[in-house]
Amino acid sequence: xxxxxxxLFRQQEEDETMKIIxxxxxxxxxxxxxxxxVKLMKIKYSxxxxxxxxxxxxxxxxxxxSYRVYDLTSLVISFFPNNYNAWVLRRECLDKIKEIxxxxxxxxxxxxxxVNQKNYxxxxxxxxxxxxxxDVSHEKNVLAKVFESEPKNFHAWSxxxxxxxxxxxxxxxxxxIDKMLKEDIKNNSVWNYRFFLVQYINGDKLNKDIIENExxxxxxxxKGCPVNESPYxxxxxxxxxxxxxxxxxxxxxxxxxxxxxNNKEDNSYGLNLxxxxxxxxxxxxxxxxxxxxxxxxxxxRKKYYGWRKDNxxxxxxxxxxxxxxxxxxxxxxDENKKEENxxxxxxxxxxxxxx
Numbered sequence: 359x360x361x362x363x364x365x366l367f368r369q370q371e372e373d374e375t376m377k378i379i380x381x382x383x384x385x386x387x388x389x390x391x392x393x394x395x396v397k398l399m400k401i402k403y404s405x406x407x408x409x410x411x412x413x414x415x416x417x418x419x420x421x422x423x424s425y426r427v428y429d430l431t432s433l434v435i436s437f438f439p440n441n442y443n444a445w446v447l448r449r450e451c452l453d454k455i456k457e458i459x460x461x462x463x464x465x466x467x468x469x470x471x472x473v474n475q476k477n478y479x480x481x482x483x484x485x486x487x488x489x490x491x492x493d494v495s496h497e498k499n500v501l502a503k504v505f506e507s508e509p510k511n512f513h514a515w516s517x518x519x520x521x522x523x524x525x526x527x528x529x530x531x532x533x534x535i536d537k538m539l540k541e542d543i544k545n546n547s548v549w550n551y552r553f554f555l556v557q558y559i560n561g562d563k564l565n566k567d568i569i570e571n572e573x574x575x576x577x578x579x580x581k582g583c584p585v586n587e588s589p590y591x592x593x594x595x596x597x598x599x600x601x602x603x604x605x606x607x608x609x610x611x612x613x614x615x616x617x618x619x620n621n622k623e624d625n626s627y628g629l630n631l632x633x634x635x636x637x638x639x640x641x642x643x644x645x646x647x648x649x650x651x652x653x654x655x656x657x658x659r660k661k662y663y664g665w666r667k668d669n670x671x672x673x674x675x676x677x678x679x680x681x682x683x684x685x686x687x688x689x690x691x692d693e694n695k696k697e698e699n700x701x702x703x704x705x706x707x708x709x710x711x712x713x
Contacts, residue, residue, distance in 0.1 A: 372406050378433060379409045388412030389419065410437055418443055423454050432466070439474040445483050452487070460491050468500050475504055481513045485520060494525040498534075509538065510547045519554055531555055543579060549588040553595055569596045570607065577613050580628075584617050590627040594634065604635045611635045624655040633666075642672035 390412055392400060403411060414434050417427060428451035434444040452458055464487060471480050488494055497517070504514045522528060535555070538548040552572075560568055573596060576589035597604060604611070611632060618628050629652050636645040649667050653660050 375406055375433070376409065378430075379413050382413045382417070382430070386413060386416040386420065389415035391415075407437055410434060414444065418447060423451055425451075425455060425457070427451055428455065428458060435470065439470070439477050440479055442479060445479045449483065449486065452490075460487060463487060464491070464496060468503075471500065472503060472507075475508055475511055476513060478513070481517055485517065488521075489524070494521055494527055497521050498527075505538070509542060509545055512547075515547050515551055518551065522555070522558060528555070528559055539579065543583045544586050544588060546588045546591075549592050553592060556596075564600065566602065566606065569600055569602070572596055573607055573610060577610065580614075580617060584621045584628065585623050585625050587627045590631045594631060604638045626652055626656040626659075629655075637670060637672075640671065645670065645672055 388409070391403070391408075392398070410433060414430065417430060428448060431444045431448040431451070434441055435448070438444065452460070452463060464484075467480070467484050467487065471477075471484065474480050488497065501514050501518055504511055508514070522531070532552075532555070535548055535552050538545060542548075556568070556572055557564060573593050576592045579589045580586065593607075593610060596602075597607060614628050614632055618625050618632070629648050633645065633648050633652070636648060646667070649663050653663050656663070
């Protein structure tokens, strides 16, 4: 008896699979995973999976290329979407059987990719298919569906970058980025993509004015959400990668100082960027003050900040200041001790007078 509808449905699927495999067994002798003598790293398949893989090994070794083999790869991939050999054989069928419609393959991939979004083989297969078709018109739609459920999907973002580089399809990309950041301002994948896109579109024409506009864009986003690492990294990335000095964009420092002062939340990301500014302008006092703040609010990186402090250009100056501070503390302690002794003596004199 079936416990529920899903058990019944699963049994029907299994019956259908066994029926397909039975047809194949008329022409092929199943090849087991290992012989009886060798059982090294044996994969524990279910009965149904064992049947599918044993037949697939036999077909793969036969090197048959046909429409029925193409269909068989669909079955194998439905069980094992990361099976490299199944994808290789499927591509061979696509290359050699002219009757297979590449757009039908693309539609099949759309549904397959949505349930296997983090599978290297699927994305690689899709890339090769698009290359062959030389048609990228469908890609942004399927990527939009992937981003709906997984907006930080590494494979999908890599595919989009490949698509831009290969087909130069940059239309409406900045609008797309704005939409994604509106949905999640902390999506680092979107910030990385914008960083790539600005450089890709401008190439050798990337100049200070363009970078300044990008920095102002990031600053506006920081004002809306100050404790967000991505835009700070975005600003630092453009300044350092394009070989500018922080002082070339001094308005950033002024803005960050105001943002941090007016925001009650601890902001280690903003302070870290300010630290780079203070170090470049050789402002030892501000550098040391910022380091001390970071040690308090970003305690997990205490040793890093200690290392940075010890290896900064201000290390001698900082040691001198610390020495002076320690000296002041010692003097204050001595003064307090003298004051305490004096108070004790006065108390004793009063007690004597009372007697």
